[in-house]
Amino acid sequence: MTDSLPRIETPSSEQEVAQILKEANRAKTPVTVAGAKTGLTGACTADSGIILSTERFNQIGPVLWDDERNSGSVTVEPGVTLKALEAVLDMYGYFYPPDPGEKAASIGGTAATNASGPRSLAYGPTRAWIRRVKLLLADATPIEITRSKHFAQNGILSMKTTSVKPVSFPLPTYCQPKTKNAAGYFWAPQMDLIDLFIGSEGTLGVFTELELEIRRQPEAVISGMLFFKSETDCFDFSVAAKKTLQPRTLEFFDGNSLKILGDQPGAALLFEQETTKKTEAALAQQWLALARAHGAIVSEELISSEPEDHQAFQQYRYQLPVRVNKQAAENGFRKLGTDFAVPDESARAMFDFYRTELLASGIDYALWGHIGENHLHANLLPKNKEQFDQSTKLYATLAKKAVELGGTVSAEHGIGKLRIPYLEMMVGANGLKEMARIKKLVDPGGILNRGNIFPYELFLSAV
């Protein structure tokens, strides 16, 4: 294989994907799978081989509902975007709980990265909402995995479906943090085979169809924007709200985030809670009282049960990364955004560490995100080469702290090509080797998404 620009392929059927993979396997050509390319880890970049785009896999199957179980499902192709799915489900009064902030993301991409979003505080990440997948292994073998049918037994995970040659391996041993996590291959003692592929960032197979679980939209939702004089007041409020109320969303904005959004410095919290028409007014009063008790500067019109207001609050939240990305582009240097989460007992220590280290650095930054899951994004905005190098070091210092506190170096974005050293910090050199060994068994030619999650050299030396 000579080094040349990658060739882009846009298949629209499983047969076409199979054909591409078969040829790639024969010629040992690397294949990089691309969904909507909104990922933040460089996972879809390649300097040669084939880029297999799923953009033409955009069909949404019928929406099915089971009244007895009070849940339903929809089968989609992997290139369907969150936005397109949301629009269809909305027409029927249903919703798909995972809600990563970037609605242009594809379902295949969100499954491959086990993405999550503000609502995962109540609903968990993508993994919990995938009932069945169809995928093609690197050698084009089709497999279909339905949740709750294939489990690891006695420490061994096997793929023994009728259509695939048996693959069996001992479960790995690297630590899995007690937080939401999208760093490296998932494993658990009695794990479900489907969960190996979800979150494997396209390194083990290409999703061609996914059956997703959906829910009926709640009768009412109240949401609000609460402003605080200090970031620590806001943090303390978030802890109290998590304990005493049942929010589905708790999103934090530090003073710099508010300045970027054109507001007064201080801190703010966006919350959402599902409720009923009967209880929504009383619940709003509970939020108000708790917020006031924590020193919030509360204005009643910023707590609402009107869908238009929810959208306005969400829009305020979604504007933040957009504005930060714009600022980074103007600076002419890539921003560095963390994706660490820590367990509950370490949340305050990590919060204090972020603030101390970021302030001391003298580099422009903003700190925001999913505070209900102890998962904040610190975004460093270097303005010159010296600051960029300093930011890289600071990123590593923050990652080390998250790991020391029992957390993850990637809670929702994945590892891709940019975050491998931090994954090593978390699982050790041996953990990376264990992942490379799994990859060697499932994709012996090392065709799929080469150089993602762990270095290709590690794959080559894996036995």
Ligand SMILES: Cc1cc2nc3c(=O)[nH]c(=O)nc-3n(C[C@H](O)[C@H](O)[C@H](O)COP(=O)(O)OP(=O)(O)OC[C@H]3O[C@@H](n4cnc5c(N)ncnc54)[C@H](O)[C@@H]3O)c2cc1C
């Ligand atoms: C402004 C902004 C906000 C964001 N907010 C969030 C957020 O709140 N939560 C969150 O989790 N992420 C967030 N992200 C990151 C990104 O949107 C997610 O990682 C998303 O899951 C990527 O989906 P995608 O379709 O763009 O995948 P891509 O970027 O195209 O690919 C991501 C990975 O998935 C693999 N992949 C894609 N399709 C398939 C397939 N069919 N089979 C196998 N592998 C496949 C790719 O090879 C790659 O490894 C945000 C990004 C931006 C730009």
